[in-house]
Amino acid sequence: NAGVTQTPKFRILKIGQSMTLQCTQDMNHNYMYWYRQDPGMGLKLIYYSVGAGITDKGEVPNGYNVSRSTTEDFPLRLELAAPSQTSVYFCASSYGDRVGAEAFFGQGTRLTVV
Amino acid sequence: GDSVTQMEGPVTLSEEAFLTINCTYTATGYPSLFWYVQYPGEGLQLLLKATKADDKGSNKGFEATYRKETTSFHLEKGSVQVSDSAVYFCGTQGGKLIFGQGTELSVKP
DSSP: OOOEEEEOSEEEEOTTOOEEEEEEESSOOSEEEEEEEETTTEEEEEEEEEETTEEEEOSOOTTEEEOOSSSSBOOEEEOSOOGGGOEEEEEEEEOTTSTTOOOEEOOOEEEEEO | OOEEEEOOSOEEEETTOOEEEOEEEEOSSOOEEEEEEEOTTSOEEEEEEEOSTTOEEEETTEEEEOBTTTTBOOEEESSOOGGGOEEEEEEEESSSEEEOOOEEEEEEO
16 A cells, blocks of 8 residues: 655755655546645645646745656656755645545655755 | 635643634635644645535544635534644645645643
């Protein structure tokens, strides 16, 4: 029962470096999401996807890019990392077009930019 | 756009106290409403949900009623336990899934 798997769990980046956060799900969900969680700020939606080949911006998309070439994978790309991107990142998936569909979350990636 | 506002935390209660966490939302149409819970070091997991006006979601002694007229979905529990200590998120889905800022609950023995 893998569910939603995120890698890596922890990462330290230097300012200006780039990296990709990986997310994969094995539940055949059509919707996938990326959130960042900052202390006292809750969960903010970065990008989401309603199916392979379709992505859309969320609340805080600046500084990030995504792609969705398969149903299973939804990687998040950080270009030119900045200290403001220090956060915990969560990936989630669901049957988002079904009323009341539950979203399943990964364990998170803790990213520090120094 | 859609948005969710929750009461600020942290909330500290004694065991067996009554809990209310307020949540209001802004959305078009009739979104589904959710409460998720996050335990330390983990991702979020669904606590309860409601999909239409006047629906009551319930789970593990927690309840919340979908109030269309006040655009609210307040979380309640009659008697909290130490094991309920966690962060609680209210969410709405009318397409994309949006959350509030989270409310940290600490229950003392």
